[in-house]
Amino acid sequence: MDELPLVLVHVLPPFEIPFKGRLQSRFQLIDSSDSTFSPHASVLLCVGPAPVSSDTLRHLPSLQCIVGSSAGVDHIDLEECRRRGITVTNAGSSFCEDGADFAIGLLIDVLRRISAADRYVRAGLWPMKGDYPLGSKLGGKRVGIVGLGKIGSEIAKRLVAFGCRIAYNSRNKKSSVSFPYYANICNLAANSDILIICCALTKETHHLIDKDVMTALGKEGVIINVGRGGLINEKELVQCLVQGQIRGAGLDVFENEPDVPKELFELENVVLSPHKAIATLESLASLQELIVGNLEAFFSNKPLLSPINLD
Template sequence: MTIEILQTHSLLASCEEALAARYTVHKLHEMTDKDAWLAENGPRIRAHAGSGVQADLMDKLPNLEIIASFGVGYDNIDTAAAKARNIRVTNTPDVLNDAVAELTIGLMISMARRIPQSDQFVRQGKWPGANFGLFSELTGKTVGILGLGRIGKEIASRAQAMKMRVVYYGRHYQPSVPYIYYDNLEEMARDSDWLVVIAPGGKGTEGIVSRKVLEALGPEGRIVNVARGTLIDEPAMVELLQNGGLGGAALDVFEHEPQVPAELLTLDNVVLSPHQGSATHQTRDAMGALLVANLEKHFAGEPLISAVV
């Protein structure tokens, strides 16, 4: 008898194919009466593939052994509840570092050089009658990185390649990196032209980019968020973008995504992206392969590749 696993949302096609080749997969998100199905079949489920698992679902899966999450962030999994139930949790770190770092620099260049606006300028036939204007560049600017973890370090190295000065804020000073450390986020924002947010989500970081931090970044400062929308005081950010208190924002994530504040859609000093940090063929395939590999390791009784719990 094959091992039975549960999905609660769609995954990449290659990942779903790999899961189906190894296990009996049940797709809860495609079922009409989910509660009835769980009541009858929940005890047979030994693994969950995907993310977004809370304690109430764990209660309906009494024999759940492992949650293999698709993504590096796991703030949408109740890890405390999983630990209390002896449920292992894995994620997919490292394989997406380059893709997220690339998008971050892309968002910065798009904002500094106003690439979305210049594209529209040409498409609308305005070029023959006017010059587009002069704007900013990254060279010589200071970028403050909130969260110098694996992805943060990749962003930092790319920023250095753009001849930017790199500083960082985090819970701890890292003696192995050559960048200036700040133990006060507001002070770092005041010293930065760009603030890149790439810290983990969760209760410990909610609203860490407060109004005071945004005001310290100032009218010439720009913020880039490729982490979680909850890290920024979004209403304060919108207000400051509207009144000139903040120079600009390049956002791949939002507090209540996929809903985006209507005010942002009308502003010319923002660049918006639909949570695409890891969205490349190469990276998503690697994430799916790591998810499957963690499940294989677990059911073979071997050490997990990327354990969270």
């Protein structure tokens, strides 16, 4: 055991490491709450969204690397990592395709009312009440993608095949992309039928989607969020949905998960998902490969497989 490299594991109780056995054959796994090893740990495996605050980091003076297991890393104090020269890895592209697939699934569901119609059929209403109201066509719609990173690019690729017109907002215009770029989120919303939110949650993007953006999107507008709950002002979103100021929403993430605003439970124009856009059985398997690969790269001084840019 002593010969295996030491990996401190940082995990919140509801989360589990599904491939613990495999990791234990190569590394000595120590619970991060066990303070005996904290001074010596050079690498922290962060499973799920367990917060890595500046306080957490203060107790880990030898830390050189945080191996993360999620696409977003807003639960890690990146400022402090940058200051101390701690490298951070994320889930890389393991989840991009799943995230994009799910965004498209939510979008078709909202436009064509699949979940709502499924409830209608299961309640036995079809023979009693007759035809279910028609939905709206996806083809030809103007879709504004908020955050044209790995997931956003996969979403765009799929929507082109559906005949949608794509535009995007991001920190910077991307020279490799020909879609129209809007530096201002309200301008993007005003020129879109649908907004798909898939950017990182940072101080700058917190509550990026607020009442003003929804007003610009308009009464026929649809919002899909597969990013983070905090990207949207949830209180204003609920108000707009209840009052019909936008047409509908497909939401995989919420501000206070697992709590979802109860007002949404009764609405027919929303699809609610328990934060599962970015993972499937298959992508979790590929994430395991990536985590083991990052840990092995760290201990053998090779380049990490999925480092994030802290500059």
